[in-house]
Amino acid sequence: MHNCTAEIPHAAATCNETWPTQPPSTEFSQGVLVLLAFLMVLLCLVTILGNMLVILAFMMDRNLRHRSNYFFLNLAVSDFAVGVLCMPLYIPYSLTRKWHLGRGICKLWLVMDYFFCTASVSNIALISYDCFLPVTKAVSNRAQQGITSNPAIKMVAIWLFAFLLYCPAILFWEFFLEGRRKTRSKRSWMRDVSSHCMKLDLVFSRRLN
Secondary structure, eight states: OOOOGGGHHHHHHHOSTTOTTSOOOOSSOHHHHHHHHHHHHHHHHHHHHHHHHHHHHHHHOGGGOOHHHHHHHHHHHHHHHIIIIIHHHHHHHHHHSSOOSHHHHHHHHHHHHHHHHHHHHHHHHHHHHHHHHHHHSHHHHHHOOSGGGOHHHHHHHHHHHHHHHHHHHHHHHHHHTHHHHTTSOHHHHHHHHHHHHHHHHHHHHHHHO
16 A cells, blocks of 8 residues: 655665754645645555554454455555554655654664565565466366465565565665775665665566566
8 A cells, every 4th residue: 555665765865863964845835744744644544544444354254264365464464564664754754854763763664664565565466466366277276285375375475575675685784884884974874775775676677577
C-alpha cells in the first residue's frame, strides 16, 4: 500500500541533524502544511487500521485460512509495519525537509523503510505468481507436492530476501568505508548508502524488464 523507496535518496541525504544550514521548506503556506499533515496522518491511520482488520479477520475466521490467503496475510503484516514504523517517522521530515531525530534513528528508519517496503512489493509479486500458476499450469500445479509448496517457506523466504537485499548495506556500509568516512561528512555517508540502494534498485528493475 505504501512504497517510499523512490523518495528515500533525498530523505537519506538530509535526515542527519548535522545539516543546520538548510532551513525548513517555505514552499507552502502554514495552512497548506496543516492540510498536508492532516492528510498524511489520515493516510497513515487508514494504512494501519485497514491492514489490522485484514490480520484480525484472518485470525478469527478459520474459513479464510487457505493456502493463497496466507500470502495476503504476509502482505498485510508488511504494510501494517510500514504504517506503524515507517510513515510516522517520515511525515515530519516530508513537511519540514529536515531530520530532527538524530543519526541513530535515521539509520534505523532507513533499515525499516527499505525492509518493510521491499517485503510488501515482494509479497505482491508472490501473490501474482501464485495466481498465475493455476491459470497457466493448472494440472502440474495441482500435482505438485513437497516442501516447496508449503506457504510458510515462501513467506519466510520473502522476509529473508527483503532483509538481505538492502539492510546489510545500510547497517555495515560505514565500516566498509571507514578510512574514507573519516575525511567526509556524515551527510556524505548517508548519500553513499542511498546511492548503493538505488543501484540495486536499477539492477533488479532491468532484470525484471
